[in-house]
Amino acid sequence: MNDKIIITIAREYGSGGREIGKKLAEKLSIPFYDKELITRAAEESGIDPDLFENADEKPSNPFWTSLAFNIGTFSSHNPTMNDLPMNDRLFLIQSKTIRKIAQEGSCIIVGRCADYILKNEPNAVHLFIHSTPEDKLNRVINSYGIPSEGAKEFMKKTDRRRAAYYDYYVGEKWAQMEHYDLSINSSTLGISGTVDLIFEFVKMKQNLQR
């Protein structure tokens, strides 16, 4: 496929969204960004990657007023940026990296409100991967190595944090189908079936773009 395609993947913890994204990227031969995004944002900004890692997908403070409506007005050259809490600064730098990556060419970006950051990008499709509670729990314990005791709580907590992160930076509720072109239950077709379905979807979308 030669046409540019940007795919953002939001995902419930344990849904296999990352694995689906990675396999899809291989199938499409395009770059894949999950944690890789942090490395790149750190490199480009000269900021310690550990700071990015600590702030990753965490809101500055979930009780604060939403930052969503300010995102567009900030840039790293804006002097008021330095007055922002560290997590917000990192979010804005990361957003800039996301936009830059999308400009460079086809890619898959997992999480980090990329659907919102790239919502006006004409070549982008936005996906959400969810799954049944049983499959998620099973994956979290058996693939991610989370101890079974407390795994359910850890899963819930991770999704709550992602929801708070989205809510804080986007100003909207997380995991709402209206933000996505396709929301897929990965339990229905399994990981490789879901990859195949998205692949078909992408091909159809690219045919329309031509």
Added chain:
Amino acid sequence: MNDKIIITIAREYGSGGREIGKKLAEKLSIPFYDKELITRAAEESGIDPDLFENADEKPSNPFWTSLAFNIGTFSSHNPTMNDLPMNDRLFLIQSKTIRKIAQEGSCIIVGRCADYILKNEPNAVHLFIHSTPEDKLNRVINSYGIPSEGAKEFMKKTDRRRAAYYDYYVGEKWAQMEHYDLSINSSTLGISGTVDLIFEFVKMKQNLQR
């Protein structure tokens, strides 16, 4: 395709969900039920079709306690059924018709909480069709013939009624991706593209069932 497949389609008003279902049914050569469900439920119960029509996708009283947890315990032979408000009785009769249709063979059923009624049916896939506000408004005015003045309000009201109906009978929030195998924005691929995508999805699901 010879394998049995039950497809339920929930949809936002104006998303083209009905048209997608109808075209998909033709492509799969399987029966399609939207308003047809009412006719059949009326025929089988001997109840005036106008009563069904009036109650169609309307909750008995949105302020009442949810009926969801009682559905399983009622049947038309249950003497307490006669004590229920008319809309609730019709809902239960209609639910029975939905289960009967699903038993008979492959089919597509639009709306009427069919995803919930058939949630334990192993051959079923549950879809939700949504769309951009612009496309919905355009379709409502230009295809459904709703006067442009007030079309937006009519659209919102219809979806609010569907949400109340779902909430009342299922006891859960409408239009939540977790209830569906696939939630699709029909604006992305258009009506025929969306039909093609679901067709691929159904083929993949059937291959897994074999």
